Every structure is written in structure tokens, then in C-alpha cells.
Amino acid sequence: MDFDAIISNLPLYLKGLWVTLQLVIMALAAGFVLAVPVALAAASRNLLVAIIPKAFIYFFRGTPLLVQMFMIYHGFAQFDALRESFLWLVFREAYWCALIAFSLNTAAYTAEILRGAIEQTSFGEVEAAKACGMSKPTIYRRIVLPSSFRRALPAYGNEVIFMLHGSALAGVITIVDLFGAAKIVNSRHFVPFESFITAGVFYLCVTFFLVWLFKRLEHHWNAYLRPRETIAVPTIAATAAD
Amino acid sequence: MRKLVTAVVTAVTVALVSTSVIxxxxxxxxxxxxxxxxxxxxxxxxxxxxxxxxxxxxxxxxxxxxxxxxxxxxxxxxxxxxxxxxxxxxxxxxxxxxxxxxxxxxxxxxxxTPAKFVRRKGSGIEISMEGLKGKTVGVQRATTHDNFITGEFGEAVDIKRYATQDEAYLDAVAGRLDLLLADSVAMDDGFLKTDQGKDFEFVGPGYSEVKYFGxxxxxxxxxxxxxxxxxxxxxxxxxxxxxxxxxxxxxxxxxxxxxx
Structure with a gap:
């Protein structure tokens, strides 16, 4: 075992970690913003409204993330029209190509999670809202969406962890993310075990933080689903002493 | 039965010994x-x-x-x-x-054989600290060319590292790279003389410093x-x-x- 090479390359790993975090956070943010309208449309009973979002979800859930990323990075670069347009400023950079692929991918999975939650909304809640005279948009804003987000939280936490791990694919297209850094260290110092286990430990740490974060969020937002905390009841012994 | 076991053991031993001799x-x-x-x-x-x-x-x-x-x-x-x-x-x-x-x-x-830079024809990029500033250079990861560009021009250029030389060619053709640095012979035959490399040309001297290239x-x-x-x-x-x-x-x- 030779961890000297790892220690001298720690700055490279930290830079890689920073790139990984940037990619994951931005992809999750963009993906979530995109997922809400897609989920709402996909949950619609009107087939004309639902068909396009459903096709989007089906495509991005039905193909590997690596294939999607290669299509955007290598595939789009093949078309002269794209290369000569202003869009090339974005597609020229591996970084943006990866970010676009990750965002669309996580948007599809998130939309599917939300769609399920929206469709499972208890009819009683909706009926009560109607009885109170809320309009349809108000019902969505006040009742359906908040309740769906809460119920989707555990599944979404899982998707966030998958996105973190999926982001390692960025290392394949010249981006020096955490995995890219590990590949550089490995190929310079020929220590595959040490270089990849170090990247693995970093991923573990981030995952640990995410698990903790989602536990807190669930604790906070799903408090109404928890069993009530027991209230201190005076014991018989204490009562008898009185 | 016992004979069979002995025979098998002997055969295996002979096989093992003979392979190690070979x-x-x-x-x-x-x-x-x-x-x-x-x-x-x-x-x-x-x-x-x-x-x-x-x-x-x-x-x-x-x-x-x-x-x-x-x-x-x-x-x-x-x-x-x-x-x-x-x-x-x-x-x-x-x-x-x-x-x-x-x-x-x-x-x-x-x-x-020496290493050389390759540029797109008509790009006018010159090989000097000034000329390379801010340029994107593609190399194969963990090669002598990677070490050279990192050691000599690492501060000035944006280095893209690829797992194979072929991937670097692909991105050069796509227009993601300003320059390639690799073995001159490998690039001449493997890229410049091929159809995909027809818009590219060598620029600058050949490099063969022992410090980097051995x-x-x-x-x-x-x-x-x-x-x-x-x-x-x-x-x-x-x-x-x-x-x-x-x-x-x-x-x-x-x-x-x-x-x-």
C-alpha cells in the first residue's frame, strides 16, 4: 500500500470533489424545477397533455445515463449546424454537456416520483379543499403539491444519492471530477486500489451527509406521520407518595 | 480407487512442474x-x-x-x-x-520519435508561452506528452486529458480543442493523413527532452x-x-x- 501519492494529490481530489458537488447540486436544482411541471402534466387525465411528459420520462428512464451523456457530448458535436450556431458555446464544453445530461436525467426520475405522489394524494384532502371553495390552482398549491412533496421525500432522497453516484460518469468525458481525479492519480502513480478507494471514501462521506440531511428533512416535514411522542405520565409510585 | 488417486495426483504434479519449467x-x-x-x-x-x-x-x-x-x-x-x-x-x-x-x-x-503540436489549418496559433495562453490542448492521460504539457505550459493552457489518443482526435475534429500534443509519427499517420485530420497541420518544433520523454x-x-x-x-x-x-x-x- 502506498498512500504517499494520495496525500500529495489531496488538492487534486478536493478540486474534483468541488466539481462533483457543483455538478450534482446544479443538476438537482435544474432537474427539480423541470420535474414539477412535467410531473403535473404527466399526472393529467387528458392524454394530449400527458403524452409528451410521459414520453420524456420514458426516454430518460429507459436509456443509460452514459448513453445520454455521450449523445449530447459526442453525438451533437457531429452536426455542423450546431457547431456553427451560438449553442456551440455551451456544447463545446464537456462540463455543460454533462450538466445538461444529468439535469434531464434526474428531472425524468424526479418527475416520475412526483407523479406517483400526486396521483396517490388522498381524495378526502382534495374533496375537503373543494368543499372549502378553493379553486383548482389553489388546491394544487395549498394541498396537492405540499402533500406530494412530503410523501415523495424518501424516494427523492434516494434519487439524490443516485445522482451523486451517477455524476462519476463526468470523469469519462475529460471533466476532472472526483472520479476524474482518481483516474489521473491512478494513471500517474500506478496505484489503482489506493486512488479509487480514496475517491470512494469521499463519495461515502457525501452520501453520509445526504442521508443525514434527508433524515432531518423527513423528521421535520413528515412530523405529522410520526407516532405521537409519549407525554410523561406520573407513575403510580410518585402518585402514592403524595 | 487408491491407484486412481495416486495417478491423478501424479499427473497434476507433473503438469504443475512442467508449466513452471516452461x-x-x-x-x-x-x-x-x-x-x-x-x-x-x-x-x-x-x-x-x-x-x-x-x-x-x-x-x-x-x-x-x-x-x-x-x-x-x-x-x-x-x-x-x-x-x-x-x-x-x-x-x-x-x-x-x-x-x-x-x-x-x-x-x-x-x-x-519526437513529440509535436498539431493545430487546425488557418488557426494561426503559435507555440510560445504567449501564443499558448488560454488555449485548450488535448493529450492522452498519463503519457509523456501529458507530463510535458503539464510541466512546461501547465499554468498557461487548459489541458484536456483523454483515455485514448483516438478520443483526443475526435474532440479536435469536433472543435473542442485548439491544439493536440502527441507523438509526431503517431499523429502524422494516425490522424493528419486520414480523412478526419485533413484540416489539421503540425506547428512548432519537435520535442524530445529526456527529462520528459525519456x-x-x-x-x-x-x-x-x-x-x-x-x-x-x-x-x-x-x-x-x-x-x-x-x-x-x-x-x-x-x-x-x-x-x-
Whole structure:
């Protein structure tokens, strides 16, 4: 075992970690913003409204993330029209190509999670809202969406962890993310075990933080689903002493 | 029953002993090659390995009277796989450098060609600290070219590192790179003379500083196999002397790649 090479390359790993975090956070943010309208449309009973979002979800859930990323990075670069347009400023950079692929991918999975939650909304809640005279948009804003987000939280936490791990694919297209850094260290110092286990430990740490974060969020937002905390009841012994 | 057991045990023992004897005398040599570095090493459409490295490997084995098995392996893992005994020698245009010598033993060089930059025709990029500032340069990861550009121009340029040279060509054609840095012969035959490289040209001098590029390309062998190093060195001298090297050389190049 030779961890000297790892220690001298720690700055490279930290830079890689920073790139990984940037990619994951931005992809999750963009993906979530995109997922809400897609989920709402996909949950619609009107087939004309639902068909396009459903096709989007089906495509991005039905193909590997690596294939999607290669299509955007290598595939789009093949078309002269794209290369000569202003869009090339974005597609020229591996970084943006990866970010676009990750965002669309996580948007599809998130939309599917939300769609399920929206469709499972208890009819009683909706009926009560109607009885109170809320309009349809108000019902969505006040009742359906908040309740769906809460119920989707555990599944979404899982998707966030998958996105973190999926982001390692960025290392394949010249981006020096955490995995890219590990590949550089490995190929310079020929220590595959040490270089990849170090990247693995970093991923573990981030995952640990995410698990903790989602536990807190669930604790906070799903408090109404928890069993009530027991209230201190005076014991018989204490009562008898009185 | 007992006889049968004895017979089996004897047979297995004999088999084990005889294989180890063969291994000791190097009757069979497994050679790691890359397969993504034309014209030195590439894989044809029907999956056959071809190229200068491949022909040299076969010629050396013929010279040694040994049976050769060629094992394709990605560049990134080519030294770890040698150390893990997936093969016994690497013939993959590997430059003899100090960093690599810490892990493996090398034979003498079997060729030595300079490194050069390639630019898109008409881009007007000049090779100097000023001219390179802010430019994007593509190299194959963990090669002498990677070390050179990182060490000499690392502050000025944006370096994109690829697992194979072919991927760097792909991104150069796509327009993601301003320059390529690689072996001049590999780029001339593997890229500039091909259809995809027709809009590109060499620029700047040839680089062959020993500090970065070593003494040329050698064959890497595990350090404990010094006997194989000696055998391969003799074989390299022999094919240089008997004209085999020259014949292979002329199949690929118009000049002697062995170098001065």
C-alpha cells in the first residue's frame, strides 16, 4: 500500500470533489424545477397533455445515463449546424454537456416520483379543499403539491444519492471530477486500489451527509406521520407518595 | 480407487512442474498492447490487432522462439495489469521514464520519435508561452506528452486529458480543442493523413527532452523478470541486425523510427 501519492494529490481530489458537488447540486436544482411541471402534466387525465411528459420520462428512464451523456457530448458535436450556431458555446464544453445530461436525467426520475405522489394524494384532502371553495390552482398549491412533496421525500432522497453516484460518469468525458481525479492519480502513480478507494471514501462521506440531511428533512416535514411522542405520565409510585 | 488417486495426483504434479519449467524458460510470453494508437497499434473492423508495435512483438517472439499471446489493455491500467501478471511484457509505445522505472523494468528503446503540436489549418496559433495562453490542448492521460504539457505550459493552457489518443482526435475534429500534443509519427499517420485530420497541420518544433520523454519507447517488464529484459534486449539487437526491423519499419514509415 502506498498512500504517499494520495496525500500529495489531496488538492487534486478536493478540486474534483468541488466539481462533483457543483455538478450534482446544479443538476438537482435544474432537474427539480423541470420535474414539477412535467410531473403535473404527466399526472393529467387528458392524454394530449400527458403524452409528451410521459414520453420524456420514458426516454430518460429507459436509456443509460452514459448513453445520454455521450449523445449530447459526442453525438451533437457531429452536426455542423450546431457547431456553427451560438449553442456551440455551451456544447463545446464537456462540463455543460454533462450538466445538461444529468439535469434531464434526474428531472425524468424526479418527475416520475412526483407523479406517483400526486396521483396517490388522498381524495378526502382534495374533496375537503373543494368543499372549502378553493379553486383548482389553489388546491394544487395549498394541498396537492405540499402533500406530494412530503410523501415523495424518501424516494427523492434516494434519487439524490443516485445522482451523486451517477455524476462519476463526468470523469469519462475529460471533466476532472472526483472520479476524474482518481483516474489521473491512478494513471500517474500506478496505484489503482489506493486512488479509487480514496475517491470512494469521499463519495461515502457525501452520501453520509445526504442521508443525514434527508433524515432531518423527513423528521421535520413528515412530523405529522410520526407516532405521537409519549407525554410523561406520573407513575403510580410518585402518585402514592403524595 | 487408491491407484486412481495416486495417478491423478501424479499427473497434476507433473503438469504443475512442467508449466513452471516452461514459464521459467519463457516458452510462452503474454504481451500487453494498447490497440488504440495507430499506426503503432490498432484494432481492425474484424477485431484483429495490427500496427508497428504488434509486428515488433511478433518479430521478437519469433526471434526468441517463444509463443506469443497478445492481450489488449486500456492505457490507464496497462502498468497495474502487468504488475498483476495479466501479461509479462508491455509493447505499447511506452516511453522509458523515471516515474515508470520506479514500478517496472525497461528494455532498451525500440524506437524514438519526437513529440509535436498539431493545430487546425488557418488557426494561426503559435507555440510560445504567449501564443499558448488560454488555449485548450488535448493529450492522452498519463503519457509523456501529458507530463510535458503539464510541466512546461501547465499554468498557461487548459489541458484536456483523454483515455485514448483516438478520443483526443475526435474532440479536435469536433472543435473542442485548439491544439493536440502527441507523438509526431503517431499523429502524422494516425490522424493528419486520414480523412478526419485533413484540416489539421503540425506547428512548432519537435520535442524530445529526456527529462520528459525519456530515451524512447521501450518494452516494460516486471522488475523480478530481469532474465526476460536481457532476452528481449538481445532480440531487439538481433532484429535490428538481421533486417527484420527494417522490413517492418518500411511497411509503416518512410524513415527509420529507431532514431539517433
Amino acid at each position: 514459464a521459467g524458460e519463457w516458452k510462452k510470453i503474454r504481451i500487453g498492447v494498447e490497440g488504440a494508437y495507430p499506426p503503432f497499434s490498432s484494432i481492425t473492423a474484424d477485431g484483429k490487432l495490427v500496427g508497428f508495435d504488434i509486428d515488433i512483438a511478433n518479430a521478437l517472439c519469433a526471434e526468441l522462439g517463444a509463443e506469443c499471446e497478445l492481450v489488449p489493455q486500456d492505457w490507464d491500467g496497462i502498468i497495474p495489469a502487468l504488475l498483476a501478471k495479466k501479461y509479462d511484457a508491455i509493447i505499447a509505445s511506452m516511453s522509458i521514464t523515471e516515474e515508470r522505472k520506479k514500478k517496472v523494468a525497461f528494455t532498451n528503446k525500440y524506437y524514438n 530515451e524512447g519507447a521501450g518494452i516494460a517488464v516486471r522488475k523480478e523478470d530481469q532474465d526476460l529484459v536481457d532476452m528481449l534486449n538481445k532480440a531487439i539487437d538481433a532484429i535490428r541486425a538481421n533486417g527484420t526491423y527494417e522490413k517492418i519499419n518500411s511497411n509503416y514509415f518512410e524513415f527509420d523510427v529507431y532514431g539517433g
